[in-house]
Amino acid sequence: MNIRISAFGLTALLFAASCSNDETQLINTNGDEITFNTRVSRAVDVSNEAGQQLASFKVWAHASGFPDNLFIDGLVATKHSEHDYYTFEHSVFWPSGVNSLDVWAVWPYRTAEGDPAASDYQIDFTSDKPVIKNFVPDKDITTQKDMVAAYISQPRSAGTSIPLKFNHALSQIVVKATRGANGDKSQTVKIKGAWVVNARPQGNLTFVDAIGDDNTRHMSWAAEGDKTYYGIEFDNAKELNHETTNLLAKENGNTHMLLVPQQLDTWNLNDNKDKTQNSKRGGYILVLCRVETKHPGATHDGSNDGVKPGNDSDPNHYHQLFPYTGEYKETQYGFACVPVNTNWEPGKKYVYTLTFCGYDSGAGVYPPTARVEEINATLTGNADYITAIPEPVAGVKKEVGDPVLDNPIRFTVTVEDWTDASNDGWTNGDINMN
Numbered sequence: 001m002n003i004r005i006s007a008f009g010l011t012a013l014l015f016a017a018s019c020s021n022d023e024t025q026l027i028n029t030n031g032d033e034i035t036f037n038t039r040v041s042r043a044v045d046v047s048n049e050a051g052q053q054l055a056s057f058k059v060w061a062h063a064s065g066f067p068d069n070l071f072i073d074g075l076v077a078t079k080h081s082e083h084d085y086y087t088f089e090h091s092v093f094w095p096s097g098v099n100s101l102d103v104w105a106v107w108p109y110r111t112a113e114g115d116p117a118a119s120d121y122q123i124d125f126t127s128d129k130p131v132i133k134n135f136v137p138d139k140d141i142t143t144q145k146d147m148v149a150a151y152i153s154q155p156r157s158a159g160t161s162i163p164l165k166f167n168h169a170l171s172q173i174v175v176k177a178t179r180g181a182n183g184d185k186s187q188t189v190k191i192k193g194a195w196v197v198n199a200r201p202q203g204n205l206t207f208v209d210a211i212g213d214d215n216t217r218h219m220s221w222a223a224e225g226d227k228t229y230y231g232i233e234f235d236n237a238k239e240l241n242h243e244t245t246n247l248l249a250k251e252n253g254n255t256h257m258l259l260v261p262q263q264l265d266t267w268n269l270n271d272n273k274d275k276t277q278n279s280k281r282g283g284y285i286l287v288l289c290r291v292e293t294k295h296p297g298a299t300h301d302g303s304n305d306g307v308k309p310g311n312d313s314d315p316n317h318y319h320q321l322f323p324y325t326g327e328y329k330e331t332q333y334g335f336a337c338v339p340v341n342t343n344w345e346p347g348k349k350y351v352y353t354l355t356f357c358g359y360d361s362g363a364g365v366y367p368p369t370a371r372v373e374e375i376n377a378t379l380t381g382n383a384d385y386i387t388a389i390p391e392p393v394a395g396v397k398k399e400v401g402d403p404v405l406d407n408p409i410r411f412t413v414t415v416e417d418w419t420d421a422s423n424d425g426w427t428n429g430d431i432n433m434n
Helices: 272-277 369-376
Strands: 002-009 013-017 023-026 036-039 056-063 070-079 100-107 120-126 129-136 148-155 162-168 171-179 187-199 202-207 219-224 228-239 284-295 317-322 333-339 348-356 410-417
Touching: 056 120, 070 100, 100 129, 100 162, 148 202, 171 187, 187 333, 187 369, 228 284, 284 348, 284 369, 333 369
Parallel strands: 171 348
Antiparallel strands: 002 013, 002 162, 023 036, 056 070, 056 100, 100 148, 120 129, 129 202, 148 162, 187 228, 187 284, 202 219, 284 317, 284 333, 348 410
């Protein structure tokens, strides 16, 4: 997603986000001022509130030779109430004798110290460049806000029309699931929750010189903090079919897992020590799921542990394959996972698609118990959620990292540019959170 926002100097630097063909003419009446004809934006807000507009953003500018080099220090540019451009509260002139300006802009921002409604971060200048420190996404993924940032070095010879191209600063994570098309068609898979586990919760963003046309490359992140998890427990289980189900979607279909860009550490299942002792190190996708299978006949030869017998209205019997508890209870779900070690970059969307119970895929592996118990303690239905690895069944002992059924989950990860706007100079598309 790209947003182009332009700033114009009349008696002030005026900012306009451009995406429509409407034109507003700004007339020079004071000698040295410049006349502009520019298109005006009707872009929707980068927030999740559909129909709203980008109301404001903060701006910093560095001017070589200017006292302390910091020419604009976190001023708020606000959308003009009558026109589709942005202006500061007071007039700002291009400084005399300055040949170029380095300009940065960021949204969202704090409106006051301690403001709980704004994202929690500070902006400091280091080596004449701003550093966004300690940015922390909301732990509740349904209330997370996007973060966009822009940078440009503008020579005075190009005029006081400064184009700011905004880009997503975070990584968007999408988790989808499907029922394997070639697997045992008698099996049923239901999902009650999904999480991304062992990601660092905060980060510092440093602006670096842009390289090439991809303006997201002016952002360098350093992730910090104790690793944590992000996800959600569903009110109602989602039964998988051969179509792809977005596990983290809200009712409107939008996903809101927006996390600090980082390299996830590896959980190595081929290393016996790492496999069993990795509790809060390597990354993985955790799912709260249930797998059962249906067979003809009201009874089952041999052991009837974990079996629901048939009756007159339904002559089939059902096996509870996972979680295995020795009984059949429709409200029981267990935790399974699939290790991932992706390098998340800013402005990218990572779509993980998990295939359950396919031709060569199962239902995942047993996750580290300590982390599962920590997550389970926060869930509403935890009385029926099974965190323990079962006792040996038919002489087979399972441990952390072993498949919960016959095979681990097969998955794919697709990396997409999180860009929805057009790239034709001044023209933009609407801002889209998807």
